[in-house]
Amino acid sequence: MTLSVAMMHHHLRGGGVTQIIRQQCVLLGRAGIAVTVFSGEEGPDDFPAEVVCVPGLGYASDTTTGKRDVNHSPDSAANTSLKQPAPRLSDAAEKSGPAHLGGRELTAHNDPQTLLSRLDDAAERAMGGRPAVWHIHNHALGKNPVVTAMVAMMAEQGRKLLLHIHDFAEDNRPLNYRGIHQSGLRISNRPLHELCYPTGPHVHYAVLNGRDYANLKGAGFPAAQLQLLPNPVENPAADAAGAKSGADSGLKPGPGPHPVPGAGQHSDPQPGTGTHEAASTDRTAMVQAAGAGATAAPTRSTSLPEHLILYPVRVIPRKNIGEMVLWSAISQLQSPGKTLWAATLPPKNPAYREHYSRWTTFCADHRLPVLFEAGVHLGRSFPELVQTATCVFTSSMAEGFGMVYLEPWLAGKPLAGRLLPDITRDFSDSGVQFPGMYTRAMVPLHWLDTERLGRKLESAINKLLRDYGFSRQDAAAATSRWMQTLFTGDTIDFGVLDDDSQREVITYVLTHPETVKNTPLPIPWLEEPEGPNRTEKDRIDGESVGIRIVEPSHEIVKEGADFSGVNRSDKVHPAADIIASNRSVVLQAYSPDTHLQKIQELYRAVVLAPVQEVHYISGADLLGQFLKPEQFTLQRVSV
Numbered sequence: 001m002t003l004s005v006a007m008m009h010h011h012l013r014g015g016g017v018t019q020i021i022r023q024q025c026v027l028l029g030r031a032g033i034a035v036t037v038f039s040g041e042e043g044p045d046d047f048p049a050e051v052v053c054v055p056g057l058g059y060a061s062d063t064t065t066g067k068r069d070v071n072h073s074p075d076s077a078a079n080t081s082l083k084q085p086a087p088r089l090s091d092a093a094e095k096s097g098p099a100h101l102g103g104r105e106l107t108a109h110n111d112p113q114t115l116l117s118r119l120d121d122a123a124e125r126a127m128g129g130r131p132a133v134w135h136i137h138n139h140a141l142g143k144n145p146v147v148t149a150m151v152a153m154m155a156e157q158g159r160k161l162l163l164h165i166h167d168f169a170e171d172n173r174p175l176n177y178r179g180i181h182q183s184g185l186r187i188s189n190r191p192l193h194e195l196c197y198p199t200g201p202h203v204h205y206a207v208l209n210g211r212d213y214a215n216l217k218g219a220g221f222p223a224a225q226l227q228l229l230p231n232p233v234e235n236p237a238a239d240a241a242g243a244k245s246g247a248d249s250g251l252k253p254g255p256g257p258h259p260v261p262g263a264g265q266h267s268d269p270q271p272g273t274g275t276h277e278a279a280s281t282d283r284t285a286m287v288q289a290a291g292a293g294a295t296a297a298p299t300r301s302t303s304l305p306e307h308l309i310l311y312p313v314r315v316i317p318r319k320n321i322g323e324m325v326l327w328s329a330i331s332q333l334q335s336p337g338k339t340l341w342a343a344t345l346p347p348k349n350p351a352y353r354e355h356y357s358r359w360t361t362f363c364a365d366h367r368l369p370v371l372f373e374a375g376v377h378l379g380r381s382f383p384e385l386v387q388t389a390t391c392v393f394t395s396s397m398a399e400g401f402g403m404v405y406l407e408p409w410l411a412g413k414p415l416a417g418r419l420l421p422d423i424t425r426d427f428s429d430s431g432v433q434f435p436g437m438y439t440r441a442m443v444p445l446h447w448l449d450t451e452r453l454g455r456k457l458e459s460a461i462n463k464l465l466r467d468y469g470f471s472r473q474d475a476a477a478a479t480s481r482w483m484q485t486l487f488t489g490d491t492i493d494f495g496v497l498d499d500d501s502q503r504e505v506i507t508y509v510l511t512h513p514e515t516v517k518n519t520p521l522p523i524p525w526l527e528e529p530e531g532p533n534r535t536e537k538d539r540i541d542g543e544s545v546g547i548r549i550v551e552p553s554h555e556i557v558k559e560g561a562d563f564s565g566v567n568r569s570d571k572v573h574p575a576a577d578i579i580a581s582n583r584s585v586v587l588q589a590y591s592p593d594t595h596l597q598k599i600q601e602l603y604r605a606v607v608l609a610p611v612q613e614v615h616y617i618s619g620a621d622l623l624g625q626f627l628k629p630e631q632f633t634l635q636r637v638s639v
Contacts, residue, residue, distance in 0.1 A: 003603060005035045006123060006131035010058050010143055012043045012051060016400060017137050017166050023232050024135075025049035027596040033603075036126050038119060040144075052126045056108030056115045059143045112149035112185065119150070133603050135162045140196040140619070142169035142176025145183035148196055152187060155198035158611035162602055163197075164206045164229070166400055170623045172636050174467035177619060181469065197617040199225060201609040204602060208401045210429075211422035215625035220617050227602055230426065231401045232595035233410070233586055304378075305369070307339040309416070309523065310389035312382070312404070313396075314345040315372070316352050317635045320495050321359055322502035323395035323418065323441065328363075328370045329506050330547075331521055333513045341393070342374035344382070355499060362503055366510060386411050391523060393417045397495050397633045406432070406590060409582035416523040418495065419552050422631075428552070431585040433578055436524040438549035442491040447508040447515075453492075453501050457483060460637045461629075468623060482629035491548070498634035509546070516546040 005028065012018050021037065025048045028035050035049045040058020043051030108115040123130055139151040140163075155161055169176040185192040197205075199222055206229035207213050213228050309328075313319045321343060328341040347356050356372075363370040371377060375385055386392070392408035394417045399405075402423040408415045409432070419437045428434065461482050465475040486496055494505060509516050588594070 003033050003133070003607070004127055004131040005033055005133050005135055005603065006038060006127065007035060007049075007135045007137070008038045008057065008119075008139075009137040010039065010147070011041045012037070012039050012047060013041070020166070020231055021137065022048060023234075023592065023595070024599065027232070027592055028599070031596060031600065033600075034127075036123070036131070038122060050126060052122050054108075054115075054119055054122050056118060057144070057147060060109070060145070108146075110146060112146050112153055112187070115146055116150050116153055130159070133160050133162055133606050135164060135603075137164045138166055139163055140165070140169060140180075141167055142173060142180050145180050145185055145192055148180060149183075149185045149187060149192050152192075152195040152198050152614075152616070155200060155203050155614045156187075158202060160606045160609070161198075161203045162206060162606050163203065165212065166208060168212070168622070168626060169196075170619055170626045172398070172464075172626075172631075174464060177468060177623070180619060193620070194618045195616050196619045197221070197622065198614045199617060200612050200614045201225065202606065202611045203614070204606050204609075206602060209423055210426045215622065216617075218625045219622040227598070228426075229598055229602070230590055230595070231403065232592040233403070233406055233590040234592065235587055304388065305338050305340050307390040308385075308388050309339060309341045309391060309393045310374070310385055311341070311343045311393045311395070311417075312386075313343055313394075314347060315343055315356050315359070316347050316349070317355055317499075318396065318398045318633075320395040320397045320418070320633075320635050322497075322499060322506070323494055324393060325359065325363060325368060325370055326441075326494060326502070326506050326509070326547075327521060327523075328368050329366070329509055330516050330519055332369050333509070333516060334521070337369075340369050340371055342371045342378075342385070342389075344374050344385070346373055358499065358503075362506075366506075386413060389413060391416045393523075395495070396420070397635045399423050402427070405434070406586045409579055409586055412579060412583075414579060421552055424552070430589040432582050434552065435578060436522060437552065438522050439552050440550040441494040441522075442488060442548045442550065443494050443505050444546070445487070445490050445492055447505050448492075448497075448501055449504065453497070454483070456498055456501070456634065457486065457496075460634055461632065464632075464637060465627075468627065469620075482632060485629040486632065494547070495635065496633050501634075519546045522549055 007021055007024070009017055009021060012021070025035050025037065029048065037043065037047070037049050037051045038054050038057060039051060040054065040056065042053045106114050108118045120130065134154065136151060140148050142148070151161070151163070167173075169180060180196060181191075181193045183192050187195060201224075204225045204227060205216060205221060206227050207216060208228075208230060210228065213226060216226055217223060309324075311319075311321070311324050313321070315321050324341055324343065328339070331339045331341070347353060360372050362368075363372075374380075375382055378385070380388065386408075391414045392404075392411075394404050394415065396404065396418065397420075399420055402420065405415065405419070405424050405427055415434065415437065417437060418441070419434055419439050421439055424432075424434065458479055461479045462475050465478055466472070470478065486492060494502065497505070
């Protein structure tokens with residue numbers, strides 16, 4: 001008998017989760033596994049599986065229940081009186097009980113049982129019955145608490161569930177988290193926030209990275225039902241041909257300059273929302289860059305300087321564009337006119353326009369070698385930008401899966417900039433090397449107005465904790481501890497700072513160039529023989545180098561310790577053999593075939609699992625795993 005799978009997600013608009021669902025549908029279809037996708041919105045015409053729209057599955061208009069889905073009209077009178085609740089699958093189902101909403105009319109937009117009945121009706125029509133496995137993406141993100149409650153009911157009824165989590169309400173999304181707490185939903189007289197994460201042999205979880213795996217395990221998730229499922233990375237040589245013909249992916253660059261993958265495909269995440277859920281995922285252009293001769297010598301326009309450092313990014317706060325601007329200023333002071341630093345896309349979310357315009361104005365006012373919207377201004381497609389670039393750069397402070405750390409190697413380009421150890425440790429363990437990259441960029445506190453910075457940090461931390469439900473007293477005590485962690489002696493990580501403080505540091509550097517004359521750029525292949533040397537004195541005397549970078553080897557060796565940054569005394573040149581090695585590792589460890597094999601193993605485990613009593617991990621249990629000062633940055637909060 002052919003295995004039938006129902007996938008479910010709030011929407012199928014462009015974004016990280018949608019791209020993964022696309023890839024999974026293609027892979028499973030090739031393996032002969034029938035997939036039907038249930039979504040709160042109609043799917044695009046080119047989607048590689050049948051899409052069934054079920055009103056009520058989409059995002060709510062805000063994070064409180066009872067509001068209609070912004071993507072759908074309210075239920076009609078005919079739709080609010082659907083069939084009786086679906087038959088239970090096991091005795092355990094009796095525990096689910098009815099959901100109550102204080103006398104409000106029950107609809108699929110405010111009642112999980114009504115929504116589940118509607119979903120079952122849709123599955124009956126589209127699949128001829130219930131699927132063997134329900135593969136549900138981001139069920140507890142807090143975008144629709146009714147869906148979260150419905151999934152708890154499905155677990156109680158003994159349905160075989162694979163809950164695939166890309167993003168967490170507990171990970172810097174306090175409004176989503178609070179929305180679940182304030183939803184008013186109760187099942188069997190238990191509030192929803194206690195029921196976000198059902199566990200049992202027939203309920204398995206898939207997460208993207210080792211950080212999320214460790215956090216869930218630390219919160220009490222049974223290891224037997226918890227699996228690591230990295231995102232698949234397409235083979236660029238094979239996919240480039242598909243991109244040229246438009247085969248399979250349906251993600252084709254638009255006409256004219258195409259500055260970055262995903263242009264015009266999605267909107268930016270709302271402030272405080274996330275990483276993977278709203279990430280750009282149209283990577284056809286990067287694939288084309290790799291498939292168009294990544295090993296060929298790049299051609300440079302005479303209008304470009306010797307080096308082009310390319311940050312493929314839509315400029316939103318968590319991408320930490322100020323750090324690229326800092327290095328551009330240092331490179332200009334040390335070697336004027338030799339290097340251009342380029343970012344590719346402006347924000348689409350109006351909330352980020354001021355953030356963007358203040359950085360563009362700052363760079364123009366100080367005549368820094370930074371180019372925004374590079375593809376448009378240079379008249380080059382994104383693949384042309386990649387091939388022209390000396391290297392790809394990132395200074396992001398938060399990622400979901402972290403595709404940016406894998407794709408450049410497939411395009412034959414080295415990667416420079418900031419690593420996120422919680423994300424990249426998986427890649428390193430697989431054999432990917434990140435020569436010359438850093439995890440923190442420590443700047444002296446005396447370059448800053450520390451009183452103003454202290455007030456900003458204290459206010460932002462306290463607000464974050466209070467938004468997550470901490471009492472005033474507990475928030476104040478935790479804020480004090482966090483402040484002590486963030487200040488490392490007489491330095492602080494540049495990436496922790498807010499925009500104004502980052503510009504304050506850069507202005508100091510520009511007006512005191514002697515402070516960075518010995519600061520090596522974190523791009524070793526730009527260093528020249530007469531350039532800054534990383535001497536032993538430089539390594540131990542922070543003032544002699546101005547800015548100190550912390551490298552990943554030290555983070556791993558001294559994980560959780562309080563230590564100051566050091567620099568390497570050697571110059572690391574990622575030669576062709578390292579690029580080739582990384583490319584080979586990525587294509588093997590993160591290939592679509594490997595992903596398919598893991599999914600099939602997960603489905604098999606779920607289908608064969610016995611149905612037993614359901615227990616729950618609450619959001620509060622998980623919150624403590626994510627809410628740590630080491631992960632805090634003012635680039636991810638509104639101050």
